Amino acid sequence: xxxxxxxxxxxxxxxxxxxxxxxxxxxxxxxxxxxxxxxxxxxxxxxxxxxxxxxxxxxxxxxxxxxxxxxxxxxxxxxxxxxxxxxxxxxxxxxxxxxxxxxxxxxxxxxxxxxxxxxxxxxxxxxxxxxxxxxxxxxxxxxxxxxxxxxxxxxxxxxxxxxxxxxxxxxxxxxxxxxxxxxxxxxxxxxxxxxxxxxxxxxxxxxxxxxxxxxxxxxxxxxxxxxxxxxxxxxxxxxxxxxxxxxxxxxxxxxxxxxxxxxxxxxxxxxxxxxxxxxxxxxxxxxxxxxxxxxxxxxxxxxxxxxxxxxxxxxxxxxxxxxxxxxxxxxxxxxxxxxxxxxxxxxxxxxxxxxx
Numbered sequence: 058x059x060x061x062x063x064x065x066x067x068x069x070x071x072x073x074x075x076x077x078x079x080x081x082x083x084x085x086x087x088x089x090x091x092x093x094x095x096x097x098x099x100x101x102x103x104x105x106x107x108x109x110x111x112x113x114x115x116x117x118x119x120x121x122x123x124x125x126x127x128x129x130x131x132x133x134x135x136x137x138x139x140x141x142x143x144x145x146x147x148x149x150x151x152x153x154x155x156x157x158x159x160x161x162x163x164x165x166x167x168x169x170x171x172x173x174x175x176x177x178x179x180x181x182x183x184x185x186x187x188x189x190x191x192x193x194x195x196x197x198x199x200x201x202x203x204x205x206x207x208x209x210x211x212x213x214x215x216x217x218x219x220x221x222x223x224x225x226x227x228x229x230x231x232x233x234x235x236x237x238x239x240x241x242x243x244x245x246x247x248x249x250x251x252x253x254x255x256x257x258x259x260x261x262x263x264x265x266x267x268x269x270x271x272x273x274x275x276x277x278x279x280x281x282x283x284x285x286x287x288x289x290x291x292x293x294x295x296x297x298x299x300x301x302x303x304x305x306x307x308x309x310x311x312x313x314x315x316x317x318x319x320x321x322x323x324x325x326x327x328x329x330x331x332x333x334x335x336x337x338x339x340x341x342x343x344x345x346x347x348x349x350x351x352x353x354x355x356x357x358x359x360x361x362x363x364x365x366x367x368x369x370x371x372x373x374x375x376x377x378x379x380x381x382x383x384x385x386x387x388x389x390x391x392x393x394x395x396x397x398x399x400x401x402x403x404x405x406x407x408x409x410x411x412x413x
Contacts, residue, residue, distance in 0.1 A: 059097070061100070062097045062098075062100040062101050065107065066096055066097060066100070069119065073112050074112075075112055075119055076092075076119055077089075087170065088127060091126055092122065095122065095134070095156070096119065096122070098152075098155040099152070102155070122134060173408040174408075176385060176404065177205050178363060180401045180404060180405040181198070181405070182356075182360060183385075183386070183401060184197055184198065184201075184282075184401060185198070185282045185321060186321075188397060188401075189281075189283055191397065192281075192282065192398045194280070196399075197398055197399075201402060201406065202279060204406060205405075206277075208359050209275070209317055209354075209359065270311075271311050271312065271313050272311060272312050272313070273314075274313065275315045275317065276314070277316075277318075278316065278319070279319055280318070280320045282321045284321075285323075286320035286323045286327055286353055287324045287326065287327065288324070288326035290318060291330070291343060291344070291353065294318055295344060295351065298346070298349050298351065301314070301349075312348065314348060315350050315352065316350070316351040316352065317341075317351075317354060318354070320356075321356055330343035330344070331343065339352075341358060388400070389401050389404070
């Protein structure tokens with residue numbers, strides 16, 4: 058019966074198109090899995106509930122079921138099913154147990170999801186604030202960020218790394234900073250002072266209010282924790298942005314660009330840019346030109362955004378962050394200095410496979 062239930066749900070999704078559509082982010086996947094679990098158990102309990110339903114009826118039933126499962130009225134699913142088909146006392150008891158079981162599974166999934174993301178947050182905090190003298194961008198912070206673009210907003214969780222574009226942009230940096238030959242090797246001092254420290258290109262497709270699609274390119278520049286996000290750094294990013302605007306293979310009207318610079322601290326010159334752009338209603342925005350935007354964030358901005366976005370869920374789960382932080386430090390207690398940062402980076406990358 059389990060195989061029949063799985064086959065029937067597959068038909069609902071692929072053939073009859075009656076199964077609800079969910080967003081392709083983490084929350085959407087969790088809600089979809091919850092509905093699949095309950096629908097499967099209902100079918101195994103009593104297939105007649107779905108027998109000879111017209112597509113519109115099946116779609117309505119699944120839609121209402123989905124709404125109830127994600128509300129405080131979850132337990133009323135049993136009452137609705139009883140109005141559709143007569144259940145024996147044993148079937149009623151079994152179905153009640155199913156609702157409790159799937160609710161618990163959903164809660165467990167939510168807790169695990171939050172726990173893995175908080176692992177990443179707490180590990181990054183320790184590396185950036187407490188172990189910064191042993192950490193660097195390329196070996197530690199970059200490796201973590203590459204797996205966790207959700208740190209800059211849930212909408213970026215599914216953005217794909219664009220290696221082709223990254224390589225294309227990298228070859229232009231020499232020209233941008235005064236070399237005519239794109240293959241030239243920059244002087245060590247020029248490379249240290251002028252080139253972007255670490256930048257990663259990701260892209261995703263977004264819908265516009267006019268029902269057309271755009272490619273949104275997200276470029277994240279990571280500075281070493283000790284570096285202050287200053288007007289000099291913004292000028293480098295702005296120069297880089299202006300250079301990209303002049304490239305024929307990157308200037309399509311169907312591209313949108315976001316540059317995100319992250320440092321531990323922001324100086325007063327950059328803070329004044331916040332005030333200049335505050336009428337745009339976008340936190341962290343410091344430059345906006347055509348379809349190009351530059352954002353300047355501190356690491357505390359990144360961490361606080363996550364906390365605010367998950368505040369309601371965290372409150373309901375009564376999540377113990379202090380306990381988690383202590384446990385993570387315990388895992389790396391036998392290491393010191395650079396080895397400790399290496400160990401914490403590995404832990405964050407393992408958590409990354411389950412936090413996306």
